[in-house]
Every structure is written in structure tokens, then in C-alpha cells.
Amino acid sequence: MSQHIHCIVQNCHYWQQGNMCAANEILVATDKFGAQEPDDVDCSMVQQLTPQSAGTCMDTCCKTYVPKGSNKIKADNVQKMF
Numbered sequence: 552m553s554q555h556i557h558c559i560v561q562n563c564h565y566w567q568q569g570n571m572c573a574a575n576e577i578l579v580a581t582d583k584f585g586a587q588e589p590d591d592v593d594c595s596m597v598q599q600l601t602p603q604s605a606g607t608c609m610d611t612c613c614k615t616y617v618p619k620g621s622n623k624i625k626a627d628n629v630q631k632m633f
């Protein structure tokens with residue numbers, strides 16, 4: 552099974568030309584969760600996370616986002632596939 556995620560957040564470490572996400576996995580979460588949890592709480596911990604509900608799409612975020620050049624790129628163990 553191959554991942555196929557489109558994204559227009561061009562300053563993310565995982566963003567690639569053509570508006571593609573090159574992360575091997577991402578965690579989508581509520582904005583509240585994203586704001587509360589540190590960068591190392593991401594895909595590798597997904598089995599331990601409690602599902603939450605959101606209102607509209609504006610209440611959700613990509614928890615895997617990390618800015619290009621950030622020193623936190625390796626914090627979540629997510630791999631860049633291409």
C-alpha cells in the first residue's frame with residue numbers, strides 16, 4: 552500500500568514539488584491536540600493515542616508538519632520517502 556497525500560504547505564520538510572507530501576506516514580489531529588503535545592508525539596505513538604472529535608476542517612491539523620531546516624526534523628521518526 553503506497554501513501555498518496557496532497558499538501559500545499561510548501562515550507563514543510565516533507566513537502567515536494569507538485570504539492571505532494573513525501574512523509575512515509577502522517578498524523579492528522581485536532582488543533583487542540585496539536586497545540587498541547589510536543590513534536591515527538593506523532594505517528595510512532597499512534598496506538599497509544601485517544602481518538603478525538605473535531606468540528607470543521609479548520610479544527611484539524613497535520614501533527615507531522617515540521618518547517619524545512621528545523622532542528623526538530625528527526626523528533627518524530629517519520630521518514631522522507633522521496
Ligand code: SF4
Binds near residue numbers: 565
Ligand atoms: S507532513 Fe503534513 S504539512 Fe508536511 S507536507 Fe506532509 S501533509 Fe503537508
